[in-house]
Amino acid sequence: MILMAMGQHNNALPYGILARSSEERNLTRVLSTWSLALAALVIASTIFGAVHYFSSIPFEDQWDAYIGFFHSLADGHFQAWWNPQMEHRIVFSRLLFWLDGKVFGGLNIFSIVATFVLMVGLCACIAYESRRQFLAKSEWITAVAILSGLMFLWVQNDNFTSGFQNQFVAVYLFALLGYAQFSKIGDHRNLRIAIALLCGILSALSMANGLAALFVMSAQAILMRRPLREIVAVTLVGAAVAAIYMHGQTIPVLPVDPAMAHVHLPILRFFFVFLGSPVVFILKSNLVAGIFGFLTFCAFSSLVAYLYFTRKISAYHAFLIAGYGFVVASGLGASHGRWMLGFDAARTSRYTTPALLSYVLLLMLAADALPRRRTLVLALSVLFLTLFVPIQIRALGHSDRLPYFARADMYSWKLAVLGQKIGLDHPELDAGIFPADSHERYVNQADYAAAANIGPYGSGWLHDAGIVNFDPGKIDQTLCNGSLDGTQTDNVGRVSTGWVIASKYRNGDVLVLLVDTAGQTLGYGVSGMSRPDVRKAVAGAPRDSGWTGFARSGDGPLNAYAYIGGKFCPLGMAKIS
Template sequence: MSAAERIVPGPAGCGAARLRHPPRWSALAAWIGAAGLASLAVHTVLITLLTVARTHSAIPQADEWFSVELYDRFLQALQGGRAAAALQLLFEPHNEHRLVFPRLVFFADYRVFGGSGLLDKAVILATQALQAALLVWLAVRAGAGPAARVALGAVAVALLFSLQQGENFVWAFQVQFVGVFACASLCCALFAFGLRSGVAGRGGARRVAGAFALVVVATFTMANGLLAGPVLVALALLARAGRLAVVAAAAVALAAVAAFFAGYHPDAGGEPTADLLAHLPRVVAFAAGYLGTFSRFGLASRIALGACGLAATAAVAGALAMRGDALRSGRGAAQLALLGIALFAAGSALVTAVGRSGSGLEFVGSSRYATGAACFWGATIVNLWTLGRGGLPRRAGRLAAGLAAAVLLEATAAGQGDREIEMERRAAQYGAMEDAMLLGFYDLPALRSFVEPVDQAREMEPVLRRLHLSIFGTRDAGLLGRPPSAAAAPGAPPLACAGSFASAIAEPALGADGVAVAGTSGLRSRSGRPGRVYVADGEGRIVGFAHTGVGDARWTGYARARPGAVLAAWALSDAGRLCRLGEIPVSAGPPPGD
């Protein structure tokens, strides 16, 4: 008899039993559901990749200005033969973090890719892909069936590539945010399977040593990486791995803490411990809201979703602790690793709440937190699905996993469009800042709302020019004063197209020769990126730049000219052909101070 068959008692009075194949409809339904989830995951990834490419800007944002300043000091130290001082700069605190390993990525982007941020964003996307692959591998090792592997993998991919975490995709500086969770996840997996192989064995010792090395990497990737060591201690205790494993993990955790705090000066503006204890409910609510970031129905729903996740994590931890045999199988080791991933994310939510909850619970909706929430829920859903061993616990676990996946995926699918629009809006704002900075305009009232810190940007702009970084390493930076034909592809003939040059108004706030320009263009970028417009003076030299909106015929930008001067606008097609949009004299604007 094959394994696919089962024996069913025959009717009364019949001496022979009947052989019946199990129903195939349930398997077919499982594969149909898995295929649907896989298509959702593919769609999510494609939308996210296209949006990231379409909204990319090389202009530094927020904390990146401080990174530029540090890189300049790093180069000066190296050029002065002070290698030790240059190395020490990598460990210099940034807020409460020591961004040693992210800075290696930042500096490599400055050195190889001209500070474009392309390397940073490639690392971010690759890190998310590796995190998703790790969750799929753990689902396989945890015993998920073929259809379940596809479904669980699709859930993990959709969460980790959702635009709910748009800030971490659009901001190159967030290498450290996605990196610390990936380090901790791989750390937990290596440690769990290293313990199963035996610390004394060669394979087990290598895996455990790799896990300990990743504790150090996580610690010097972001401050919450300090939690990686304590999480390993908790896993060793839950798995009853023995005194050696517990002591070794505790020693590594303490060594990482000591290394991190050597020469560290804590922020004196932090909330006193007594106040934190007095506001413990606020801290816990913030942590739960962090884990429930995916919910789109307001603060209360985020806190409720996160609280459910914490309860599920506690249940999984209790189940593994009661079994006490997590290290006897690859399945148990995988479930232990998944629990470690969830514990690290929950701990990160708690330490973030300690530092940020005093600013108000409304900040819990920051899209950057969605990466930690995605790791937490991806690991928790896989664990809930695979943990049960038959009967009601198994059904309850799978029901909980299914409900959680449905809630999270609904939020992911519904939020993609809104986040995409938001990212495109900010990309248009940064496009305006690129145009302004190329011309030497910085302190624009229209840009103050999203350029922080303005003073730091103005101070670091000469550094970008000197080192040919960011927009000052692009072709446009060398086009000022040259004819528009220099922007076209060699030998490309002009192109006839619809469009207009609607206005050129002197803006005294920009400076004595500052001009705001606007118009329309009939050209459409096939890549989805904003189109480029060049503004030339009466002598045929480029004196201004402008961007079209994404999917919009309108363009706006800046130029340098005096009132009365005649300017001409040229749009550039994807094929590198120029299209003349018209010309217009510069009209006088409002007097300064109006």
């Protein structure tokens, strides 16, 4: 019939429509191919970055939330599962920490892998809910590729490199799973509502902003014009969860940065920088980030208003709108609690996860609400993702022309825990992994971890430091190549440096023993320090072949031995310089 109708009109309109459709189909195929390539590149490089920047050494909050958690359990304080971490009750993350420690050796590997699994689940949830909204499979593939690429961008490096950060993904995954179930009003309605409520509770048990999940679900019910009893039920459950959650809770009050003391509308401005935080990694401007966050907020709000007043809100739309509403609630909560730290606090790497999620939800809503502009929406989204791809090169690690991007000098972390474990503590190094004003608490947790053999203290060089003593009967010169370059004094003792390359058992950092002329072990060192000069001079030398060690004070010369395979490989002798 269409062909007959076309034949009845002697003009170029039908041909133009067909030509345009053909062009759009070709463009869609190009977008699909390009977006898949971008997503593959982003995911692969981010996984590489997580491996490259991996460290089993606890960092900042993890000393309390991980080591301190096991410490409390060992002391019989089982309320540690429920104890607040700042304003959060991270019950779900503690379950992951417990599994990491009890089943996987506490090396952070499981916790970081869990973050990736949770992120895959978040992407899969959105992809699954959108599968029937795209008539053309190629369009759906393009949308899924874009959302996957955005949600795995390296701008979230803090969340992908720290085992403590899985909560930042879990809180949004559980909320969206709940909204997906609640948006369906077909079969098994009561069961779906129960599952939705359970997901909302799990979101709250991930982070404090999860408390908003059930109240956003109440707004979702109103938006969908659900029965009053359902709206009341969800609201009452949310209120009950909040009351239990906040019982005995003390919200910390942070000091106000003098630069923020006279800023007008600081919470609102912080919120828009929060929503635009990924843009900072491209344009390095809080103002531009705030403007971009404001524009995306206005765009989403306009789409919601259009759909609501034209009575076009579907179950799928309600799912997307609720998800965005939860991001907004989370952003407002973060703004209320963190604005006093300054706008730079709104652009931290960990906050880019909800911001990127908001862009994904905007893309999906615009693509469905504006079917005649779907190709344009997808094309702009692919362009947006393309702009971020150059940042992925920072996930590939250090080179002579490319600085570290993830976290600061991670080798100093090794020296911090090494010095503390062998009784030659250097507080200036400790400050790199734990706040300097809480140094005593760090020492307490580190002492417990060493005594209980938790995580990195349970095996490898950190376990052996302070325990292994030099044995002249076990010297083997064939196990390594290296040197002791020199020894100096500091306010704690002696500091020695050099380089070492293991000829055998090259499976990690090398422990170095510092020994006096009588054969007494006076200190220890560890490899992993960048030595580009050694790499240039010695064929096959790794970039991080340098080592630094700490020894007790004294006047005599020191010998250095690499501890490899249970034997000692000599590195040389040096006097104090």
